[in-house]
Amino acid sequence: MAVDYKLYDESRLADVARLNLDLAAEHLDLEEGLRDILRSGQREFIVHFPVEMDDGRLKMFTGYRVQHSLYRGPAKGGLRYYPTLDLEDVRALAALMTWKCAVMNLPFGGAKGGVQCDTKQLSQEELERLTRRLTWEIAPIIGPNADIPAPDLYTDAQTMAWIMDTYSMFKGYTVPGVVTGKPVELGGSLGRDTATAQGCVYAIREAIEVLGMQEGAHTVAVQGFGKVGYHVARLAQKCLGLKVVAISDTGGGVYNRSGLDLELVLGHKLETGSVTGTPGTDRITNEELLELPVEVLVPAAIENQIRADNAERINARIVAEAANAPTTATAGKILDERDIFVIPDILANGGGVTVSYFEWVQNTQKLFWSEDDINRRLDSIMTRAFHEVLQTARQNKARLRIGAYILGVQRVARAKQLRGIFP
Numbered sequence: 249m250a251v252d253y254k255l256y257d258e259s260r261l262a263d264v265a266r267l268n269l270d271l272a273a274e275h276l277d278l279e280e281g282l283r284d285i286l287r288s289g290q291r292e293f294i295v296h297f298p299v300e301m302d303d304g305r306l307k308m309f310t311g312y313r314v315q316h317s318l319y320r321g322p323a324k325g326g327l328r329y330y331p332t333l334d335l336e337d338v339r340a341l342a343a344l345m346t347w348k349c350a351v352m353n354l355p356f357g358g359a360k361g362g363v364q365c366d367t368k369q370l371s372q373e374e375l376e377r378l379t380r381r382l383t384w385e386i387a388p389i390i391g392p393n394a395d396i397p398a399p400d401l402y403t404d405a406q407t408m409a410w411i412m413d414t415y416s417m418f419k420g421y422t423v424p425g426v427v428t429g430k431p432v433e434l435g436g437s438l439g440r441d442t443a444t445a446q447g448c449v450y451a452i453r454e455a456i457e458v459l460g461m462q463e464g465a466h467t468v469a470v471q472g473f474g475k476v477g478y479h480v481a482r483l484a485q486k487c488l489g490l491k492v493v494a495i496s497d498t499g500g501g502v503y504n505r506s507g508l509d510l511e512l513v514l515g516h517k518l519e520t521g522s523v524t525g526t527p528g529t530d531r532i533t534n535e536e537l538l539e540l541p542v543e544v545l546v547p548a549a550i551e552n553q554i555r556a557d558n559a560e561r562i563n564a565r566i567v568a569e570a571a572n573a574p575t576t577a578t579a580g581k582i583l584d585e586r587d588i589f590v591i592p593d594i595l596a597n598g599g600g601v602t603v604s605y606f607e608w609v610q611n612t613q614k615l616f617w618s619e620d621d622i623n624r625r626l627d628s629i630m631t632r633a634f635h636e637v638l639q640t641a642r643q644n645k646a647r648l649r650i651g652a653y654i655l656g657v658q659r660v661a662r663a664k665q666l667r668g669i670f671p
């Protein structure tokens with residue numbers, strides 16, 4: 249029976265993830281029981297804990313870690329600190345990690361976690377206490393062979409350093425491989441901080457080639473100025489010679505038809521806290537940025553940005569989803585009907601977890617690779633994954649996102665089938 253989009257509430261991340269899985273399952277001969285296993289996820293851990301604030305008050309926080317699957321290896325995925333984070337979101341994001349790791353063909357399952365909090369309201373000391381206590385709470389279920397957290401929204405290398413230290417205290421010896429995305433001085437990998445962006449740029453390069461768009465000066469608009477957005481813009485310019493005409497942060501965006509001076513935008517952001525107001529640029533809203541006439545649009549912020557209500561106005565030839573779930577499934581269908589080439593999140597931003605994998609391997613082997621080596625290996629994995637997804641999509645006469653899900657789901661389903669049901 250054909251999937252009925254109306255039965256899903258696409259403003260909910262959980263429904264978007266489930267809908268994509270169900271659309272892929274239409275092409276796969278999965279028995280109902282196996283489909284239920286893949287839908288359900290394996291483990292969910294919720295913790296409530298107090299943190300002492302700087303003024304001496306105690307405040308309760310809620311943390312999550314969901315291990316969606318461990319069938320292909322240890323669970324893997326980021327930790328997000330976000331004001332509205334809840335179990336449903338974490339569940340959906342953990343499932344995305346399962347499919348992403350499988351699409352990239354990494355020997356990992358999928359996980360996600362985090363804390364419901366607003367990092368902008370917390371001091372560095374409060375953040376450290378929160379992170380250390382969260383680590384202590386989830387220590388029983390994480391570990392280099394069990395579940396390996398990494399940065400995500402509003403967490404970074406420093407957060408990973410605190411987790412690594414706390415976990416190591418708990419064990420009595422240093423365990424670098426318990427997290428990835430650490431500072432390089434603590435066993436982090438070269439190139440990890442720019443890996444999501446670099447991988448996305450490799451995918452854009454392949455898309456440009458597949459679409460025969462090598463000729464001409466192409467323009468790019470990037471939504472987001474976090475760990476990913478700025479680097480996508482910088483690397484798209486540096487590696488592909490594309491012209492970045494717009495970029496934004498939560499306060500709004502900047503636009504210049506002749507191209508932005510990214511150093512200037514970065515300087516302005518560091519000085520004032522926002523990209524808006526950078527000299528020589530026009531101010532635009534985040535919504536306007538998405539609708540600009542450009543060759544490449546990169547949503548690199550948060551989920552649910554391209555929806556049924558604005559998909560008709562997207563004016564790009566390629567949409568590269570550097571963020572997780574920026575496009576709803578219905579919007580994806582509209583973009584497809586309008587012949588816009590969407591590189592789906594579980595492929596476009598797979599570079600981050602791929603270099604996390606490299607970091608984990610280096611930690612395990614206690615042998616470190618050069619940045620050139622990292623980028624060469626990342627390029628080869630991204631390029632392979634891109635063409636496998638494209639081929640799967642073509643074989644199934646489906647759009648790229650469904651192709652990516654088919655590929656990922658098939659790999660996880662096969663692993664589960666081979667392992668069998670216990671007992």
Ligand code: GLU
Pocket residue numbers: 324325326327396397398399400401428572597598600601602604
């Ligand atoms: N948070 C990133 C993602 O969503 C990276 C996860 C990782 O490196 O484990 O893909």
